[in-house]
Amino acid sequence: MTNAGRFTVTVDVAVLTVRQGRLGVLVERIDSGAAAGAWELPHAVVHGPALDEAAAAVLQSTAGVAKAHDALFVEQLRTYGDPSGPRRGDLGISVAYVALVGESTLVPTKGRVFALDDVYETGVLADGQDRLLDDAVERVRSKFEYTTVATTLVAEPFTIPELRRVYESVWSVTLHPANFRRKVLATPGFVVPESDDDGERRGPDLFRRGTAALLHPAMLRPVETESGARDSP
Amino acid sequence: MTNAGRFTVTVDVAVLTVRQGRLGVLVERIDSGAAAGAWELPHAVVHGPALDEAAAAVLQSTAGVAKAHDALFVEQLRTYGDPSGPRRGDLGISVAYVALVGESTLVPTKGRVFALDDVYETGVLADGQDRLLDDAVERVRSKFEYTTVATTLVAEPFTIPELRRVYESVWSVTLHPANFRRKVLATPGFVVPESDDDGERRGPDLFRRGTAALLHPAMLRPVETESGARDSP
DNA sequence: TTAATAGTGTCTATCAGACACTATACT
């Protein structure tokens, strides 16, 4: 809806998480309008020029996460304005954000979490939202290669295999446990060993998030085997 | 300038090119207002939801490039809305684009091309535009690592050393000629040899742009030596 | 005891970076 060169600006947020080894997205049911009954991403109309704050507010009100949380990653994705945007025929333009929220941190207040595969299989998302979700997932998959954001999706303390399963869920691949471990531990500041006060603890080694944000060198995902790859042993 | 949740939306375009071995950006002089006399990036107020088309129009009117040109790369960068955006205190929010235009294609109609170093040294850009330019340059430097966009900045046919100098200019580094050549030729579809009809031609081998868009594997820039690195032999 | 997973060690193919050398062009 536009007139005289002035637009209604919406912020849409793709809130992604990993539950039960599957990548999921937070969606809300549309109550009214032509698309009533379909699902859509959390969003809000923007009332000031502070876009990041608007996105944080959406995240707070729908996912129950405070702005500065450890298990949280928020980043602007891109802005959709053409007719195939997430608000087509409805509002003017949409500034999209991606957020990664750990399962233990995510408290859906209005919507629910759909497994990503289910979203695509059932086609329940409103028009234009699939594209945003595609872009968001691809952005996150790419971020996993050269940043440490994956650690926002595990609860501390965590084991290397737990971290590995986050990568596997997001990339939809299986990774070699030995090589993954070596790679992670070889990157300074990715994870830090949990000081094992309890001398009697048994089981896998525990770690916490490190201070590094970027990975040098990058941990590249395996060459595209894509859909279904992780279903094979 | 906002009211009742409606915004004036501007498209800003960072038009980058390489001239005389230096990365440059197209800027226009500000004629009126508080910042009169300073320089700013080409821009236009958006009147419809087709953002990409709005950016293409800006590019057309200020850089003289038609939309679908071979020596052209255009991509949305991000959207600035907070007070430190390129239009702060002036308009509402700004959707920024980056464009790469080959020197032979770029025909400034309103502004002029500044060498990037001069922009920073002289601080001639209006408030909030430095940040946009930083983001644009970093985006392009990153794109050079895993795409073939560098070829948009050389005129066909070109030599491998010419292409190398584009990389060196954008990254502000010096690259090993032998290794660069091997890397480029080892990537299928990056460049294709010019069929040398003129059997008498002498000199370096000539190439044209290939069809590949992505580089596998990526050509990573050397570890940050950054500012002034290419001034050393 | 057996099966599954965590963790260590090691081998190999590949690639980036460095360097030596030859060929060509310009002065």
Next chain:
DNA sequence: AGTATAGTGTCTGATAGACACTATTAA
């Protein structure tokens, strides 16, 4: 002739991927 640049060949260190093996845990 001499210098600068284009291009080829080759060596070395780092890394990714694969695999073998041991240790630990849960059934």
